[in-house]
Amino acid sequence: AQKITQTQPGMFVQEKEAVTLDCTYDTSDQSYGLFWYKQPSSGEMIFLIYQGSYDEQNATEGRYSLNFQKARKSANLVISASQLGDSAMYFCAMREPTGGFKTIFGAGTRLFVKA
Protein backbone atom coordinates (compact mmCIF):
# COMPACT_ATOMS: atom_id res chain seq x y z
CA ALA A 1 0.00 0.00 0.00
CA GLN A 2 1.22 3.48 -0.82
CA LYS A 3 2.42 5.11 2.37
CA ILE A 4 3.01 8.58 0.96
CA THR A 5 0.90 9.95 -1.87
CA GLN A 6 1.69 13.08 -3.83
CA THR A 7 -1.02 13.46 -6.44
CA GLN A 8 0.44 16.41 -8.35
CA PRO A 9 3.21 15.30 -10.72
CA GLY A 10 3.69 18.90 -11.86
CA MET A 11 2.58 22.34 -10.71
CA PHE A 12 2.93 25.83 -12.12
CA VAL A 13 2.92 29.00 -10.04
CA GLN A 14 3.46 32.63 -10.87
CA GLU A 15 6.41 34.31 -9.22
CA LYS A 16 5.49 36.00 -5.91
CA GLU A 17 2.33 33.93 -5.51
CA ALA A 18 1.77 31.19 -2.93
CA VAL A 19 1.51 27.51 -3.87
CA THR A 20 0.39 24.40 -2.00
CA LEU A 21 1.91 20.99 -2.69
CA ASP A 22 -0.26 18.12 -1.53
CA CYS A 23 0.82 15.13 0.52
CA THR A 24 -1.26 12.44 2.17
CA TYR A 25 0.14 9.60 4.23
CA ASP A 26 -0.90 6.33 5.75
CA THR A 27 0.24 5.03 9.10
CA SER A 28 -1.17 3.21 12.11
CA ASP A 29 1.51 4.58 14.44
CA GLN A 30 0.67 7.39 16.85
CA SER A 31 4.20 8.78 16.78
CA TYR A 32 5.66 9.65 13.41
CA GLY A 33 7.50 12.41 11.62
CA LEU A 34 6.68 14.16 8.36
CA PHE A 35 9.29 15.89 6.22
CA TRP A 36 9.59 17.86 3.01
CA TYR A 37 12.73 17.85 0.90
CA LYS A 38 13.62 19.91 -2.16
CA GLN A 39 15.66 18.63 -5.08
CA PRO A 40 16.82 21.36 -7.49
CA SER A 41 18.01 20.52 -10.97
CA SER A 42 21.54 20.12 -9.59
CA GLY A 43 20.34 16.94 -7.90
CA GLU A 44 21.11 17.43 -4.23
CA MET A 45 18.46 16.76 -1.59
CA ILE A 46 17.71 19.68 0.71
CA PHE A 47 15.71 19.38 3.92
CA LEU A 48 12.98 22.02 4.16
CA ILE A 49 10.64 21.41 7.07
CA TYR A 50 9.56 18.88 9.69
CA GLN A 51 6.28 18.20 11.50
CA GLY A 52 5.93 15.78 14.38
CA SER A 53 2.68 13.89 14.82
CA TYR A 54 2.24 15.29 18.32
CA ASP A 55 2.99 18.89 17.33
CA GLU A 56 -0.15 20.97 17.77
CA GLN A 57 1.13 23.93 15.80
CA ASN A 58 1.84 23.79 12.08
CA ALA A 59 5.57 23.94 11.37
CA THR A 60 7.01 27.01 9.68
CA GLU A 61 10.47 27.72 8.28
CA GLY A 62 10.76 31.07 6.58
CA ARG A 63 8.60 31.00 3.44
CA TYR A 64 7.73 27.34 4.01
CA SER A 65 4.88 26.16 6.17
CA LEU A 66 3.35 22.76 6.63
CA ASN A 67 -0.42 22.51 6.74
CA PHE A 68 -0.84 19.50 9.01
CA GLN A 69 -4.31 17.96 9.21
CA LYS A 70 -3.87 14.86 11.34
CA ALA A 71 -7.40 13.50 11.05
CA ARG A 72 -7.22 13.70 7.26
CA LYS A 73 -3.63 12.39 7.27
CA SER A 74 -2.42 15.22 5.14
CA ALA A 75 0.77 17.28 5.36
CA ASN A 76 0.69 19.85 2.61
CA LEU A 77 3.63 22.16 1.96
CA VAL A 78 2.82 25.82 1.44
CA ILE A 79 5.41 28.04 -0.21
CA SER A 80 4.63 31.72 0.10
CA ALA A 81 5.92 34.43 -2.25
CA SER A 82 7.33 31.96 -4.79
CA GLN A 83 10.72 32.72 -6.29
CA LEU A 84 12.30 31.48 -9.50
CA GLY A 85 14.75 29.50 -7.38
CA ASP A 86 11.86 27.49 -5.96
CA SER A 87 11.58 25.62 -9.27
CA ALA A 88 12.52 22.07 -8.25
CA MET A 89 11.22 18.63 -7.31
CA TYR A 90 9.61 18.45 -3.88
CA PHE A 91 9.33 15.24 -1.92
CA CYS A 92 7.13 14.47 1.06
CA ALA A 93 8.50 11.83 3.42
CA MET A 94 7.51 10.04 6.62
CA ARG A 95 9.39 8.21 9.32
CA GLU A 96 7.46 5.86 11.58
CA PRO A 97 8.51 3.31 14.21
CA THR A 98 6.71 0.35 12.63
CA GLY A 99 9.06 -1.56 10.38
CA GLY A 100 12.25 -0.12 11.79
CA PHE A 101 12.11 3.68 11.59
CA LYS A 102 12.50 3.75 7.85
CA THR A 103 11.97 7.02 6.03
CA ILE A 104 9.63 6.55 3.09
CA PHE A 105 9.20 9.06 0.28
CA GLY A 106 6.41 10.03 -2.06
CA ALA A 107 6.81 10.19 -5.84
CA GLY A 108 7.40 13.93 -5.76
CA THR A 109 5.92 17.07 -7.32
CA ARG A 110 7.81 19.12 -9.85
CA LEU A 111 7.20 22.83 -9.29
CA PHE A 112 7.71 25.36 -12.05
CA VAL A 113 7.81 29.03 -11.07
CA LYS A 114 6.94 31.40 -13.93
CA ALA A 115 8.39 34.92 -14.18
Next chain:
Amino acid sequence: NAGVTQTPKFQVLKTGQSMTLQCAQDMNHEYMSWYRQDPGMGLRLIHYSVGAGITDQGEVPNGYNVSRSTTEDFPLRLLSAAPSQTSVYFCASSYSTAVGEKLFFGSGTQLSVL
Protein backbone atom coordinates in the same frame (compact mmCIF):
# COMPACT_ATOMS: atom_id res chain seq x y z
CA ASN B 1 32.46 19.43 7.17
CA ALA B 2 32.33 16.56 4.68
CA GLY B 3 28.90 15.25 5.78
CA VAL B 4 27.88 12.26 3.65
CA THR B 5 30.36 11.34 0.93
CA GLN B 6 29.38 9.08 -1.95
CA THR B 7 31.69 7.68 -4.58
CA PRO B 8 31.74 7.42 -7.52
CA LYS B 9 29.52 10.19 -8.92
CA PHE B 10 29.05 8.40 -12.24
CA GLN B 11 29.46 4.77 -13.25
CA VAL B 12 28.75 2.73 -16.36
CA LEU B 13 28.56 -1.05 -16.03
CA LYS B 14 27.92 -3.91 -18.36
CA THR B 15 25.20 -6.39 -17.56
CA GLY B 16 26.52 -8.99 -15.15
CA GLN B 17 29.33 -6.91 -13.71
CA SER B 18 29.53 -6.29 -10.00
CA MET B 19 30.51 -3.13 -8.19
CA THR B 20 30.35 -1.35 -4.86
CA LEU B 21 28.99 2.12 -4.26
CA GLN B 22 30.77 3.71 -1.34
CA CYS B 23 29.14 5.83 1.34
CA ALA B 24 30.86 7.40 4.32
CA GLN B 25 29.66 9.91 6.91
CA ASP B 26 31.72 11.79 9.47
CA MET B 27 28.88 12.94 11.73
CA ASN B 28 28.77 9.85 13.99
CA HIS B 29 25.30 9.08 12.71
CA GLU B 30 23.68 5.92 13.93
CA TYR B 31 21.29 5.46 11.01
CA MET B 32 22.35 5.04 7.38
CA SER B 33 20.35 4.11 4.31
CA TRP B 34 20.46 3.68 0.55
CA TYR B 35 17.80 4.88 -1.89
CA ARG B 36 17.36 4.68 -5.60
CA GLN B 37 15.61 7.43 -7.53
CA ASP B 38 13.76 6.67 -10.73
CA PRO B 39 11.57 9.08 -12.72
CA GLY B 40 8.01 9.20 -11.42
CA MET B 41 8.77 6.90 -8.49
CA GLY B 42 10.44 9.16 -5.98
CA LEU B 43 13.08 7.69 -3.72
CA ARG B 44 12.73 4.03 -2.87
CA LEU B 45 14.54 2.52 0.08
CA ILE B 46 16.93 -0.31 -0.78
CA HIS B 47 18.60 -1.16 2.55
CA TYR B 48 19.15 0.59 5.82
CA SER B 49 21.14 0.22 9.03
CA VAL B 50 20.38 1.35 12.57
CA GLY B 51 23.93 0.83 13.77
CA ALA B 52 27.20 -0.98 13.15
CA GLY B 53 26.58 -4.66 12.51
CA ILE B 54 22.84 -4.20 11.93
CA THR B 55 21.24 -4.01 8.49
CA ASP B 56 17.76 -4.58 7.14
CA GLN B 57 15.89 -4.59 3.87
CA GLY B 58 13.89 -1.72 2.52
CA GLU B 59 11.31 -1.61 -0.28
CA VAL B 60 13.49 -2.79 -3.16
CA PRO B 61 16.38 -4.90 -1.81
CA ASN B 62 16.69 -7.54 -4.55
CA GLY B 63 20.02 -7.50 -6.36
CA TYR B 64 21.77 -5.45 -3.67
CA ASN B 65 23.83 -6.31 -0.59
CA VAL B 66 24.99 -4.11 2.25
CA SER B 67 27.14 -4.39 5.34
CA ARG B 68 27.90 -2.01 8.20
CA SER B 69 31.15 -2.95 9.85
CA THR B 70 31.82 0.57 11.15
CA THR B 71 29.63 3.50 12.15
CA GLU B 72 31.07 5.61 9.33
CA ASP B 73 30.75 3.37 6.28
CA PHE B 74 27.78 1.76 4.55
CA PRO B 75 28.73 0.34 1.13
CA LEU B 76 26.12 -0.89 -1.35
CA ARG B 77 27.09 -3.87 -3.51
CA LEU B 78 25.51 -4.73 -6.83
CA LEU B 79 26.12 -8.44 -7.23
CA SER B 80 25.32 -8.87 -10.94
CA ALA B 81 24.24 -5.61 -12.53
CA ALA B 82 21.09 -5.54 -14.64
CA PRO B 83 19.69 -2.77 -16.87
CA SER B 84 16.81 -2.41 -14.38
CA GLN B 85 19.36 -1.14 -11.88
CA THR B 86 20.07 1.93 -13.98
CA SER B 87 19.18 4.71 -11.58
CA VAL B 88 20.45 7.49 -9.36
CA TYR B 89 21.53 6.18 -5.98
CA PHE B 90 21.55 8.23 -2.80
CA CYS B 91 23.08 7.42 0.53
CA ALA B 92 21.49 9.17 3.50
CA SER B 93 22.12 9.23 7.24
CA SER B 94 20.53 10.57 10.39
CA TYR B 95 21.80 11.03 13.92
CA SER B 96 19.44 8.47 15.36
CA THR B 97 16.32 6.48 14.55
CA ALA B 98 14.01 8.97 16.27
CA VAL B 99 11.00 9.90 14.15
CA GLY B 100 12.04 13.55 14.15
CA GLU B 101 15.51 13.06 12.74
CA LYS B 102 15.98 14.49 9.27
CA LEU B 103 18.13 12.76 6.68
CA PHE B 104 21.46 14.09 5.44
CA PHE B 105 22.08 13.05 1.85
CA GLY B 106 25.14 12.38 -0.22
CA SER B 107 25.41 13.95 -3.66
CA GLY B 108 24.26 10.82 -5.46
CA THR B 109 25.69 8.28 -7.90
CA GLN B 110 24.35 8.08 -11.44
CA LEU B 111 24.61 4.45 -12.54
CA SER B 112 23.99 3.16 -16.04
CA VAL B 113 23.90 -0.55 -16.76
CA LEU B 114 24.21 -1.43 -20.44
